[in-house]
Amino acid sequence: MTTTPTAAPRPPQLAPPGLEGVAVAETEIGDVRGEEGFFHYRGYNAAELASLLSFEQVWHLLIEGELPDPQQLARFREHTSELRSVPEGIAPLLSQIAAGSEFVPLNALRTAVSLAADRLGLRPVLDIGPEEVREQALRMTALAPVLLMGLYRAHQGKPTVEPDPDLGYAAAYLQMLTGQRPLPAHARALEQYLILTMDHGFNASTFTARVITSTGADMGSALVGAIGALSGPLHGGAPSRALQTLDEIGSADRAYDYLRQKVEAGDRLMGFGHRVYKTDDPRSTLLRQVALEMGGEQAQFAQHVEQTALRVLNELKPGRRLYTNVEFYAGVVMNTAGIPREMFTPTFASSRTVGWTAAICEQAAHNRLIRPSAVYVGPTPPVPLPDGYTYG
Amino acid sequence: MTTTPTAAPRPPQLAPPGLEGVAVAETEIGDVRGEEGFFHYRGYNAAELASLLSFEQVWHLLIEGELPDPQQLARFREHTSELRSVPEGIAPLLSQIAAGSEFVPLNALRTAVSLAADRLGLRPVLDIGPEEVREQALRMTALAPVLLMGLYRAHQGKPTVEPDPDLGYAAAYLQMLTGQRPLPAHARALEQYLILTMDHGFNASTFTARVITSTGADMGSALVGAIGALSGPLHGGAPSRALQTLDEIGSADRAYDYLRQKVEAGDRLMGFGHRVYKTDDPRSTLLRQVALEMGGEQAQFAQHVEQTALRVLNELKPGRRLYTNVEFYAGVVMNTAGIPREMFTPTFASSRTVGWTAAICEQAAHNRLIRPSAVYVGPTPPVPLPDGYTYG
Numbered sequence: 001m002t003t004t005p006t007a008a009p010r011p012p013q014l015a016p017p018g019l020e021g022v023a024v025a026e027t028e029i030g031d032v033r034g035e036e037g038f039f040h041y042r043g044y045n046a047a048e049l050a051s052l053l054s055f056e057q058v059w060h061l062l063i064e065g066e067l068p069d070p071q072q073l074a075r076f077r078e079h080t081s082e083l084r085s086v087p088e089g090i091a092p093l094l095s096q097i098a099a100g101s102e103f104v105p106l107n108a109l110r111t112a113v114s115l116a117a118d119r120l121g122l123r124p125v126l127d128i129g130p131e132e133v134r135e136q137a138l139r140m141t142a143l144a145p146v147l148l149m150g151l152y153r154a155h156q157g158k159p160t161v162e163p164d165p166d167l168g169y170a171a172a173y174l175q176m177l178t179g180q181r182p183l184p185a186h187a188r189a190l191e192q193y194l195i196l197t198m199d200h201g202f203n204a205s206t207f208t209a210r211v212i213t214s215t216g217a218d219m220g221s222a223l224v225g226a227i228g229a230l231s232g233p234l235h236g237g238a239p240s241r242a243l244q245t246l247d248e249i250g251s252a253d254r255a256y257d258y259l260r261q262k263v264e265a266g267d268r269l270m271g272f273g274h275r276v277y278k279t280d281d282p283r284s285t286l287l288r289q290v291a292l293e294m295g296g297e298q299a300q301f302a303q304h305v306e307q308t309a310l311r312v313l314n315e316l317k318p319g320r321r322l323y324t325n326v327e328f329y330a331g332v333v334m335n336t337a338g339i340p341r342e343m344f345t346p347t348f349a350s351s352r353t354v355g356w357t358a359a360i361c362e363q364a365a366h367n368r369l370i371r372p373s374a375v376y377v378g379p380t381p382p383v384p385l386p387d388g389y390t391y392g
Numbered sequence: 393m394t395t396t397p398t399a400a401p402r403p404p405q406l407a408p409p410g411l412e413g414v415a416v417a418e419t420e421i422g423d424v425r426g427e428e429g430f431f432h433y434r435g436y437n438a439a440e441l442a443s444l445l446s447f448e449q450v451w452h453l454l455i456e457g458e459l460p461d462p463q464q465l466a467r468f469r470e471h472t473s474e475l476r477s478v479p480e481g482i483a484p485l486l487s488q489i490a491a492g493s494e495f496v497p498l499n500a501l502r503t504a505v506s507l508a509a510d511r512l513g514l515r516p517v518l519d520i521g522p523e524e525v526r527e528q529a530l531r532m533t534a535l536a537p538v539l540l541m542g543l544y545r546a547h548q549g550k551p552t553v554e555p556d557p558d559l560g561y562a563a564a565y566l567q568m569l570t571g572q573r574p575l576p577a578h579a580r581a582l583e584q585y586l587i588l589t590m591d592h593g594f595n596a597s598t599f600t601a602r603v604i605t606s607t608g609a610d611m612g613s614a615l616v617g618a619i620g621a622l623s624g625p626l627h628g629g630a631p632s633r634a635l636q637t638l639d640e641i642g643s644a645d646r647a648y649d650y651l652r653q654k655v656e657a658g659d660r661l662m663g664f665g666h667r668v669y670k671t672d673d674p675r676s677t678l679l680r681q682v683a684l685e686m687g688g689e690q691a692q693f694a695q696h697v698e699q700t701a702l703r704v705l706n707e708l709k710p711g712r713r714l715y716t717n718v719e720f721y722a723g724v725v726m727n728t729a730g731i732p733r734e735m736f737t738p739t740f741a742s743s744r745t746v747g748w749t750a751a752i753c754e755q756a757a758h759n760r761l762i763r764p765s766a767v768y769v770g771p772t773p774p775v776p777l778p779d780g781y782t783y784g
Contacts, residue, residue: 014415015407018606019764022414023406028770043775054783067777073784093488099481100511107510110616114506118499119492126625202766204607208617211603214410215596215624224502225600225617232607233518234761369626372411374594378420383435385459391446392465 014375024370025202025210029062029358032201034276039283041199042066047282050195055169056080058195062358063137077168083142084163084172086150087119094147095154103155105148105346110227112147113140117220125364126216133364136219137357145169145350149176152343170194173350178338186337189290190347193333196283197237197326197348199355201276205229209356213363214370226356230349236327237348240341242271243331246302255308263316269309271328278321287329294336302332406767416762417594417602421454421750424593426668431675433591434458439674442587447561448472450587454750455529469560475534476555476564478542479511486539487546495547497540497738502619504539505532509612517756518608525756528611529749537561537742541568544735562586565742570730578729581682582739585725588675588718589629589740591747593668597621601748605755606762618748622741628719629740632733634663635723638694647700655708661701663720670713679721686728694724 015022030046032039039046041062049058053067060068060076068076090112097111117140125133150160161179163172170191174182182190199206208229212222229235249258262269274281288306291299306324313322334344407414422438424431431438433454441450445459452460452468460468482504489503509532517525542552553571555564562583566574574582591598600621604614621627641650654661666673680698683691698716705714726736 013413014418015411018760018762019407019414019416022764023767024411024764025766026406026769027766028768030770031766031768031773038773040773040775043771043773044777045774048774048777052777052783053781057784067781070784089488089491093485096481096485096488097507102513104510107506107610107612110613111503111506111510114499114503114616115489118496118503121494124623124625202764204603204761204763207762207764208600208603211596211600212617212621212624215621215627217620217624217627218499220499221502221617221620221623224506225604225613225620228609228613228617229604229607231516231613232604232609233516234759235607235609367626368410369596370410370599371596372414372416372594372599374417374419374423375415376420376423377418378422379435381423381430381432381435382437382440383432385436385440385444389445389459391444392449392462 015372024207025363026366027202027359027362028065029355029362030199030201032276034274035278037277037279037282039200046196046199047286050192050286053195055191055194058198059141059169059354062198062354063134063361080138080142080169081163081165083139084146086143086146087116090116090119090147091150091160094150094160098151098155103342105152105342106227106231106349108151108155109144109148109346109349110224110231112151113144113227114220114224116140116143116147117218117223120220122218122220124216124218125213125360126367130361130365133219133361137361140219140223141353141357142169144353145173146176148343148346148350149173152177173347174338177343182338185294189294189333190337190339192290193287193330194347194351196286197330197351199352199358204232204235205352206355206359209360210363211370213360214367216367219357219360222360223353223356226352227349230345230352236275237345237352239327239331239334239344239348242327243335243341245270246298246305246332249305252301252304255305256312259305259309259312260316263312269313269322271306272309272313272324273322274325277323277325280323281325283326283330284324284328287326287333288324291329291332291336294333296336298332298336302329407764416599417755418758419594419751419754420457421747421754422591422593424668426666427670429669429671429674431592438588438591439678442584442678445587447583447586450590451533451561451746454590454746455526455753472530472534472561473555473557475531476538476557478535478538479508482508482511482539483542483552486542486552490543490547495734497544497734498619498623498741500543500547501536501540501738501741502616502623504543505536505619506612506616508532508535508539509610509615512612514610514612516608516610517605517752518759522753522757525611525753529753532611532615533745533749534561536745537565538568540735540738540742541565544569565739566730569735574730577686581686581725582729582731584682585679585722586739586743588678589722589743591744591750596624596627597744598747598751601751602755603762605752606759608759611749611752614752615745615748618744619741622737622744628667629737629744631719631723631726631736631740634719635727635733637662638690638697638724641697644693644696647697648704651697651701651704652708655704661705661714663698664701664705664716665712665714666717669715669717672715673717675718675722676716676720679718679725680716683721683724683728686725688728690724690728691721694721
């Protein structure tokens, strides 16, 4: 029974920790250039897309590979609106999924997406063609906010609101949340946030979706994995924390002392600094403008806090290149648009579903199993069983 | 609004396709030495462990890092038996999760695990200590087959069978499936299969669990991602396919012609050849012995087909080093033990949960975000918007 290995094969080289800087794929979806404060979708400046175009136009760009012409766009709007219908048998289950003693929307969304993918009969991407994978991508992206709002309203004890087919993705998102047609300015502000967060290079959740897809699994499996990865505190994307800082500061005259004490205590300022951007985050630049255009005291106050924070960081951490990141104004924009804080991260998950599904389509079309290895560093095998150790 | 990037930073080097041979972590859990036909758990020959010890002894080894002494083992058996209890509110939902028109057990398990993790209130691993992560590892591994059998029996229209607290993991697995105490020989045969498949180096589902854990997410998120990855056709672990070959051959005298025609037609023989093993797969060696010891015509027939297949492969593909893999006898063992074919892969998922949770514990204890990059190969940014292209 016992095998006695002789010479071990040469162990693989250990990659840089966390695979940082290791490129595991070629992609045509987009990229982030942190030093330049620039990110793009299929070559187009993403901040410019968010500034000028609609959710559907950019969604089409990411999944279909090109901006739609007016006819394509009309068909795309109609088609994706139809794809919001909830699969049979799911609706009554949403309230039960949301019925836990503590409601964690991302967990509930993870369960609902898993269930919906099963009911839709999504087959392994390995067994279907690229057209069907793209169609599933649209289906799951259109469906995600409907599931999410169904869960949220069930948790609130409120009836489900059917999406209004006349509304685009962003406006319908708010309408399904509140039951009312949103103000156009609110829908547009949210739409800009959603476009800005559809994709952002090769983040951890997108990578997760690719790894799962690489086994040939179905799109539902890849999406539940991605939602799970997004829920991790290290993933980034928690705009509620920056908003909480604003609450704690309370009034403009308290900002400087509060922020200085925080930095002196060694605490991180939420909404500042980014792993990749070493200059202005292009998302924060646009979101600042969007927040200020929406009006309201909170945006003005946020701008005061931002300027104060940058002054404090410059005084106490000169040369550290800490700039405002996407989280700082994202919370202000979503809050002003009427989204409750516990739904901030799920809103991010909804828009990022566009990026995840684009990555799944690309991975499925050029697939190869992603299967790295590890270096074993434990006791040298074969370790003998302890003397007299028997079945028990 | 428009940013015009100038010189792009040096793109990262593209890693070998699929990260093959790239080591992304150090591990003390185990390793595979394909050239030697050897794999181990924490240094111990895994085939020897399966041959001599119980599921609980090896489970303890993988999670706690050492083989239990008799007192530790008694406590571990009692504790993990208690951890089989289904969280409140889940049981009535299992039948609804299983109620789709097509029952895909792994999909249903993915949904049920997501729901159970939520109900158990599993917090992000980043926010809890290693003791709590290990406790969750035991909880989810103990619970997985209870959920699975609840789903399966609900789909069959049968009532749930509570696990018998006097039975160990393997015997209770069969008892929850059939409602009857299994023959000791069947429980022991299944136990050996389960031990052999708890872990196997850095496979794609284990890597998925690590990537999700690296964001600091909760164990439920990592497990649903791993189940999703396991469901992919490229992951491996579909013993039903080898059994189907036996069915198609039907009788011993037809084996040679059938197999020769199959290989000549360029088809792959299910149950032969492995990505890593270039000699006897140590799992197939033990499972052959287990199958023959269980008795029955199928094992004898399978051995005849195996010998014939190896002869055919040697005649038609000399020097290709195609050996019997784990799948060939796994199906015979599970079938003889009374497991229906559609539950073969979910049975593999159940035992592999030990390896997944061991990997999650290790990743959480030495965490760093796993976030590789990609090389952008699309049109050079910034691509200008088409002339006159406006919001629509």
